[in-house]
Amino acid sequence: MKIGLFFGSFNPIHTGHLIIANYMANHTELDKVWLVVSPHNPLKEKKDLIQVYDRLEMAKLATEEADNIIVSDIELKLPQPSYTIDTLTHLKALYPDHDFVLIMGADNLKSLKKWKNYEIILRDYSIYVYPRPGYDEAELASHPSVTVTNTPLMEISSTFIRRAISNDKSVRYFLPDKVIEFIDSKGLYK
Numbered sequence: 001m002k003i004g005l006f007f008g009s010f011n012p013i014h015t016g017h018l019i020i021a022n023y024m025a026n027h028t029e030l031d032k033v034w035l036v037v038s039p040h041n042p043l044k045e046k047k048d049l050i051q052v053y054d055r056l057e058m059a060k061l062a063t064e065e066a067d068n069i070i071v072s073d074i075e076l077k078l079p080q081p082s083y084t085i086d087t088l089t090h091l092k093a094l095y096p097d098h099d100f101v102l103i104m105g106a107d108n109l110k111s112l113k114k115w116k117n118y119e120i121i122l123r124d125y126s127i128y129v130y131p132r133p134g135y136d137e138a139e140l141a142s143h144p145s146v147t148v149t150n151t152p153l154m155e156i157s158s159t160f161i162r163r164a165i166s167n168d169k170s171v172r173y174f175l176p177d178k179v180i181e182f183i184d185s186k187g188l189y190k
């Protein structure tokens with residue numbers, strides 16, 4: 001089974017993330033995509049980061065009817081901050097028969113050299129990179145582990161959504177209605 005791992009803070013999950021997950025799960029040779037919700041990205045400040053349980057719940061609501069997309073809470077059980085190499089090692093031990101591939105936006109690929117043991121990630125895992133505006137994936141794309149995909153892009157960011165909600169502006173269609181209802185019911189990002 002070939003699994004694409006899509007790591008993120010998902011603070012909150014939005015349509016941009018969901019398009020990538022669907023494209024990778026249903027329009028490439030991957031069998032499934034696991035959305036791995038990270039409690040704490042080691043390179044990001046915790047400012048504006050809401051509880052991981054709420055981010056996980058939103059990811060589940062957003063994908064409950066999606067074919068081949070599964071939300072993983074694996075990093076909630078591991079030490080924080082969430083170093084991807086440690087999660088990968090853990091997943092390999094748990095699922096020795098699965099072939100894990102990393103899914104990454106060109107923005108994250110650009111910062112990969114700052115990640116813990118990035119050489120091991122590049123040596124041992126295939127990485128499917130999709131373009132992000134303003135980022136040139138050409139530099140690392142020449143690496144044999146990296147495949148650049150032709151994914152449609154939807155330029156939305158979680159930062160934009162958090163700001164809009166705190167300014168009482170509508171975020172309809174930027175993320176699924178069920179997720180908006182969840183955010184409203186809990187008063188998140190106000």
Ligand SMILES: Nc1ncnc2c1ncn2[C@@H]1O[C@H](COP(=O)(O)OP(=O)(O)OP(=O)(O)O)[C@@H](O)[C@H]1O
Nearest residue numbers: 008009010011016017105108154155156157158159
């Ligand atoms: N609009 C988008 N289209 C495709 N991929 C995206 C989009 N936004 C984020 N990603 C990717 O999804 C992964 C998780 O991103 P993240 O949770 O940081 O979302 P974000 O919208 O970039 O958040 P923030 O604005 O808080 O930095 C990263 O690999 C990032 O490259």
Ligand SMILES: O=C(O)c1ccc[n+]([C@@H]2O[C@H](COP(=O)([O-])O)[C@@H](O)[C@H]2O)c1
Nearest residue numbers: 007008009038041043082083084115116
């Ligand atoms: O392993 C690392 O050193 C490392 C450094 C920076 C980011 N990551 C992971 O990359 C993922 C993307 O994070 P984000 O916040 O951009 O959604 C998230 O799962 C982080 O834990 C991992």
